Amino acid sequence: MIIVLKPDSTPAEIDHVIERIQDLGLKPHVSTGEHRTIIGVIGDESKMQAQPLQAIAGVEQVLPIMKPFKMASREFHKADTVVNVGKVKIGGGHLGMIAGPCAIESVWILDEIAGAVKKAGANILRGGAFKPRTSPYSFQGLGEDGLKFLQDVGQKHDMPTVTEVMDPRQIPLVEKYADMFQIGARNMQNFDLLKEIGQTKKPVLMKRGMSATVKDLLMSAEYVLSEGNPNVVLCERGVRSFEDSTRNMLDMSAVPNVQGQSHLPIIVDPSHATGRTDLIPPMALASIAAGADGVHIEVHSCPEKALSDGPQALLPPKYAEVMAQIRKLAEVLGKVF
Ligand code: PEP
Ligand code: MN
Numbered sequence: 001m002i003i004v005l006k007p008d009s010t011p012a013e014i015d016h017v018i019e020r021i022q023d024l025g026l027k028p029h030v031s032t033g034e035h036r037t038i039i040g041v042i043g044d045e046s047k048m049q050a051q052p053l054q055a056i057a058g059v060e061q062v063l064p065i066m067k068p069f070k071m072a073s074r075e076f077h078k079a080d081t082v083v084n085v086g087k088v089k090i091g092g093g094h095l096g097m098i099a100g101p102c103a104i105e106s107v108w109i110l111d112e113i114a115g116a117v118k119k120a121g122a123n124i125l126r127g128g129a130f131k132p133r134t135s136p137y138s139f140q141g142l143g144e145d146g147l148k149f150l151q152d153v154g155q156k157h158d159m160p161t162v163t164e165v166m167d168p169r170q171i172p173l174v175e176k177y178a179d180m181f182q183i184g185a186r187n188m189q190n191f192d193l194l195k196e197i198g199q200t201k202k203p204v205l206m207k208r209g210m211s212a213t214v215k216d217l218l219m220s221a222e223y224v225l226s227e228g229n230p231n232v233v234l235c236e237r238g239v240r241s242f243e244d245s246t247r248n249m250l251d252m253s254a255v256p257n258v259q260g261q262s263h264l265p266i267i268v269d270p271s272h273a274t275g276r277t278d279l280i281p282p283m284a285l286a287s288i289a290a291g292a293d294g295v296h297i298e299v300h301s302c303p304e305k306a307l308s309d310g311p312q313a314l315l316p317p318k319y320a321e322v323m324a325q326i327r328k329l330a331e332v333l334g335k336v337f
Helices: 011-023 107-120 144-156 168-177 190-198 214-226 254-261 270-274 280-287 316-333
Strands: 002-005 027-032 037-042 059-063 083-085 088-090 097-099 124-126 161-166 181-183 205-207 233-235 267-268 294-298
Touching: 002 011, 011 027, 011 037, 011 088, 027 294, 083 233, 088 097, 097 107, 097 316, 107 124, 107 144, 107 316, 124 144, 144 161, 144 168, 161 168, 168 181, 168 190, 181 190, 190 214, 214 233, 214 254, 233 254, 254 267, 267 280, 270 280, 270 294, 280 294, 294 316
Parallel strands: 097 124, 097 294, 124 161, 161 181, 181 205, 205 233, 233 267, 267 294
Antiparallel strands: 002 037, 002 059, 027 037, 083 088
């Protein structure tokens, strides 16, 4: 439920509305705009149904939200949200160009890749230190050492960093070294993790689960937002389908679909969506053309020796080529990065 206050409502009237909401055991989320205040009511709305809130002084309108997600909805927040990752903005015409290796393997390899992607125009460095591998015998990541390398290399190349957090116990470590949390596809519905992440202030890159609907994705974002962290960037990374010539099925329509329903930025990861280096460049371009707020691409200087996702890693010159094309497209669309 959203309570829209009158443009001339007084601070005392607003406080009174907040008290009434709290008395019902619900959580008010106050959004103070230039012209008016809007209060989102978080919690079990049925408690409010019998209350004539419209009768309270200062209240202009009481709007039930039909969607199960509230804070993530366009109704709640009309303008596009812009998420700051260090000094990089994502959303509202700003493109987040995230690139780097799947896993952090050594400080030297990471440094080599970071230098190349930065030169090509990437503005956020990625790299996994905790890897969610299908097999327990595959490389699991360097853990804290990897996070240290990511921080050092990010600072050296003046790029904020993003890395995956798989477990609530890893949050303090990742928070210490990285600029943005990544919630991986496999953890999109790890609700305890989402709640804990929601209690931090760091931006979050929330990847769509491989069998998750767009509504499921927005509900997961709602978990983070409702805990107090408004800095969520969504990521379409393909879903499972019957098609077996690509790693996943890229749902490009998720981009405008999400943007119609939510104010949150959404980027696309054509690397995990297709798993194929020949498909990543055209799908990256298609993502920007579809209105995505950025792309997330895996790059490796020697894919044949990569410890994770080598077959889908672009070589730096190929990444530079697609970035040059994206730059032209972004200019036409009036987007910047
Ligand atoms: C990754 O970004 O390396 C990754 C594991 O992605 P996803 O969670 O989308 O599979
Ligand atoms: Mn990967």
